[in-house]
Amino acid sequence: MDIGAVLAKYRDKPxxxxxxxxxxxxxxxxxxxxxxxxxxRVFGVSEAQAYGVATFYSYLSVEKRGKYIIRMCESAPCxxxxxxxxxxxxxxxxxxxxxxxxxxxxxxxxxxxxxxxCQETPVITINSVPYPNMSPDKIASVLAQCT
Amino acid sequence: xIRLTINGREVEVPRGSTLLEACQMHGIEIPTLxxxxxxxxxxxxxxxxxxxxxxxxxxAACVAPAEEGMVIETHSPGIIEAxxxxxxxxxxxxxxxxxxxxxxxxxxxxxxxxxxxxxESRFQDGGRHIYxxxxxxxxxxxxxxxxxxxxxxxxxxxxxxxxRAINVEHRGHHAKIATAFDGYLEDSPCVFxxxxxxxxxxxxxxxxxxxGKGRAFEVDRVLTTCTYCGTGCTLELNVKDDRVVGVSxxxxxxxxxxxxxxxxxxxxxxxxxxxxxxRLTTPLIKENGEFREASWDEALDLVARRLQEVKDQYGPxxxxxxxxxxxxxxxxxxxxKFTRAVLGTNNVDHCARL
Amino acid sequence: xxxxxxxxxxxxxxxxxxxxxxxxxxxxYKSLEKARAMAPKEVIELVRNSKLRGRGGAGFNAGMKWGxxxxxxxxxxxxxxxxxxxxxxxxxxxxxxxDPHLLLEGMAICAHAIRSKQGYIYxxxxxxxxxxxxxxxIAQAKQRGVLGDFDIEVRMGGGAYVCGEETALIExxxxxxxxxxxxxxxxxxxxxxxxxxxxxxVETFANLPAIIKNGAEWFASIGSPSYPxxxxxxxxxxxxxxxxxxxxxxTTIRELxxxxxxxxxxxxxxxxxxxxGTSGAFIPEHLLDTPLDFDSMRNAGVTLGTGAVFVMDETRxxxxxxxxxxxxFEHESCGKCNPCREGTFRSYELMKKINAGQATPDDVQxxxxxxxxxxxxxxxxxxxxxxxxxxxxxxHFRDDYQRRLLAxxx
Numbered sequence: 082m083d084i085g086a087v088l089a090k091y092r093d094k095p096x097x098x099x100x101x102x103x104x105x106x107x108x109x110x111x112x113x114x115x116x117x118x119x120x121x122r123v124f125g126v127s128e129a130q131a132y133g134v135a136t137f138y139s140y141l142s143v144e145k146r147g148k149y150i151i152r153m154c155e156s157a158p159c160x161x162x163x164x165x166x167x168x169x170x171x172x173x174x175x176x177x178x179x180x181x182x183x184x185x186x187x188x189x190x191x192x193x194x195x196x197x198x199c200q201e202t203p204v205i206t207i208n209s210v211p212y213p214n215m216s217p218d219k220i221a222s223v224l225a226q227c228t
Numbered sequence: 229x230i231r232l233t234i235n236g237r238e239v240e241v242p243r244g245s246t247l248l249e250a251c252q253m254h255g256i257e258i259p260t261l262x263x264x265x266x267x268x269x270x271x272x273x274x275x276x277x278x279x280x281x282x283x284x285x286x287x288a289a290c291v292a293p294a295e296e297g298m299v300i301e302t303h304s305p306g307i308i309e310a311x312x313x314x315x316x317x318x319x320x321x322x323x324x325x326x327x328x329x330x331x332x333x334x335x336x337x338x339x340x341x342x343x344x345x346x347x348e349s350r351f352q353d354g355g356r357h358i359y360x361x362x363x364x365x366x367x368x369x370x371x372x373x374x375x376x377x378x379x380x381x382x383x384x385x386x387x388x389x390x391x392r393a394i395n396v397e398h399r400g401h402h403a404k405i406a407t408a409f410d411g412y413l414e415d416s417p418c419v420f421x422x423x424x425x426x427x428x429x430x431x432x433x434x435x436x437x438x439x440g441k442g443r444a445f446e447v448d449r450v451l452t453t454c455t456y457c458g459t460g461c462t463l464e465l466n467v468k469d470d471r472v473v474g475v476s477x478x479x480x481x482x483x484x485x486x487x488x489x490x491x492x493x494x495x496x497x498x499x500x501x502x503x504x505x506x507r508l509t510t511p512l513i514k515e516n517g518e519f520r521e522a523s524w525d526e527a528l529d530l531v532a533r534r535l536q537e538v539k540d541q542y543g544p545x546x547x548x549x550x551x552x553x554x555x556x557x558x559x560x561x562x563x564x565k566f567t568r569a570v571l572g573t574n575n576v577d578h579c580a581r582l
Numbered sequence: 583x584x585x586x587x588x589x590x591x592x593x594x595x596x597x598x599x600x601x602x603x604x605x606x607x608x609x610x611y612k613s614l615e616k617a618r619a620m621a622p623k624e625v626i627e628l629v630r631n632s633k634l635r636g637r638g639g640a641g642f643n644a645g646m647k648w649g650x651x652x653x654x655x656x657x658x659x660x661x662x663x664x665x666x667x668x669x670x671x672x673x674x675x676x677x678x679x680x681d682p683h684l685l686l687e688g689m690a691i692c693a694h695a696i697r698s699k700q701g702y703i704y705x706x707x708x709x710x711x712x713x714x715x716x717x718x719x720i721a722q723a724k725q726r727g728v729l730g731d732f733d734i735e736v737r738m739g740g741g742a743y744v745c746g747e748e749t750a751l752i753e754x755x756x757x758x759x760x761x762x763x764x765x766x767x768x769x770x771x772x773x774x775x776x777x778x779x780x781x782x783x784v785e786t787f788a789n790l791p792a793i794i795k796n797g798a799e800w801f802a803s804i805g806s807p808s809y810p811x812x813x814x815x816x817x818x819x820x821x822x823x824x825x826x827x828x829x830x831x832x833t834t835i836r837e838l839x840x841x842x843x844x845x846x847x848x849x850x851x852x853x854x855x856x857x858x859g860t861s862g863a864f865i866p867e868h869l870l871d872t873p874l875d876f877d878s879m880r881n882a883g884v885t886l887g888t889g890a891v892f893v894m895d896e897t898r899x900x901x902x903x904x905x906x907x908x909x910x911f912e913h914e915s916c917g918k919c920n921p922c923r924e925g926t927f928r929s930y931e932l933m934k935k936i937n938a939g940q941a942t943p944d945d946v947q948x949x950x951x952x953x954x955x956x957x958x959x960x961x962x963x964x965x966x967x968x969x970x971x972x973x974x975x976x977x978h979f980r981d982d983y984q985r986r987l988l989a990x991x992x
Contacts, residue, residue: 269764270918271764271919271961272918272919272920272961273919273920274919274920274921274959274960274961275920277958277959284958285958285959285966286958286959288764288961291764293766306958309951309955310921310955310958310959313921313925313951313952313955313959314920314921314955314959317920317921317924317925317928317952318920318924320924320928321924350948351924351928351931351948351952353931353932353935353945354928354931376920377917377920377923396759396917398917399742399759399915399916399917400912400913400914400915400916400917400923400926400927401912401915401917401923401924401926401927402917403916403917403923
């Protein structure tokens, strides 16, 4: 992926730094170091500020992540609907803890706050696609869709 | 002018004043941590909160405009309680090692904890995050265990020095002042000017060069002009037991009109030569290829006599005067005056022109 | 029996949201035409007289807010807040997914009133599919020319609840960390890139076409007089019908939960409802007959907020839920101001201690003192509202805390 080319698309957009980060992350699932440094140059902000922005937003990551980012919503409505059980099942199935990536680089497991699908709790998202009404027994079939 | 009531007293202030300015104009002390008159306002430490009649929320005096008819209380029981809680919250994340801190006695946070009676914090059950103190640069000690997140360093770096080496990274309780990727200062655009030390209200940022050599209450501050270049920055030499142990900023515009306290790495940290045994402390006269120590009177007499002889024998234009960038503007002025008026030549120049 | 009354969801399920023609056939963009035939001042006056108040939580009169924009300002912006970060809230998504052009038309009406040429929709990062949906609608509208010279761009948030605060939202559009600014200056005077800016919630904008079409008096006569119109509520938790309902604002909480919501499932009894999102108050049974308008709720000591309705049955552990909520605020505090950055962190610590059965009444006292200071001293609404669940549960569900403590609360 040509980071410079992606950033260039947003260069003339006022305040386009975050949009550019989203675009990079859409391709790579994270924002590599060189992208932060290049973004600072392109958008005329300091490297420290570009890094400060990248680390402020919980959906942006400066750490390498897997192909599929699974987020378990743990906000109150999902919490009472059994988010803890679903999370435990995810950890057991994937063999990783929250914040980790599977050794094959396929899955990263994260916690998230509300994803706005509270009509069918608990909810997980995989690469931002919501999977509502989750329960531990559904996990295997949902993960099987990730190829 | 607008009129408002502060602590039961009716006062007048110019339109456009903040409540903090209004209080300062009328001798009312308001505690501040993030406020710095030379930096963009943050309004974030909330120490300067005051109570305003008919407003449900406390107002941060540093950013709240004074308005006609306001009724303000700066030290109501509610405000005192709130300031105490804020100080305790900060105390809970702060390394209270005042006894061995270089900023002991010169620390706004310590002053307010003293004033508000904060001996310990109610909120430290869960402990605090321990930051490693590890930045190998020779000048700046960064101890974020003492940081209270006022962000004055970030703003000073951005607005005074324009190095933009540091910023706030992450968010919430995990927020921290850092360079890009939380690295060392020497790998960042930092120029080690130490403006961050100048504005830091705690012991989070201190000078490694002065560490352990003398605290504010132990030193005399001697106002002088930096000799490193012709800019003529004002600084204060910190003197303890007749030895220079550090440099501090004088931010008063009347005393420090050139730099308002801002310095560069040389001015702030490059003072150890003053006490160096290698330093010349008397004039030397060369006789038979060897230097010998001489008194100032003897040396100046010799120079005066020889200059006069050269001038008499070969004319004034046989003389030239080279001055140095490492003396003050005033001294450079005197140098050219001496050259033109006393020596009688226009052969005067300066190393900074090369 | 309480019934739905649909203004902003009037087209929901009736038109194809992907079709501009459907929207036009349902009378869409007629109100914009009508507004454009009026002087900007008249539009502001009409909206002010309709008493439409902001649907994002603060409940400020929308027309009055627009009136702060100086008439002489050469550049102004219209910003739509689609950050919808309050857990339990999905009303803005519901509106936009069902009727995206309604939002665009509402924004264009506002743009005419404040003479703006550029609008932004700040959509939360959790809704990338909504961003795509909106971008398609904007492209259609531009192609058809219905928006005239008003342009709208969608910006995506990055997972920061605080960006629902209007000045943090503005900072984020500018490409910065989403830290709120101090006010004044208010966005109406100095907002996006320092220019006068109106920031309104999706639901607020979505009410405008109907107000322009039917007039201020029509709107002002619906629901409660001081907060007229309808409100979209999203039901979640222990309630039979978990979906969005649009009701007149004089509907009571009880009617919403038991009539429309179908009550508590599995024959269980009601215990509490948290209204307005995770920063909202926990409401006990004896307040259920409070009408769902801003002032009635405030007079009852609770908040209307965004319209999330999180119902808990008798089996729910209030202290555990509030502990979870405290973690939310610890995670979402931006870290700018001291009382919020440190306060949310320490509140969570204390709640964990209480939840684990290790706390003393002294800890509850500390938590109460801290919470009260935060409500008054924090820089923005996040920190000011974060203690609400703690304070309201300590008030209404004190026994739940008592059972967890090592000694009695004095």
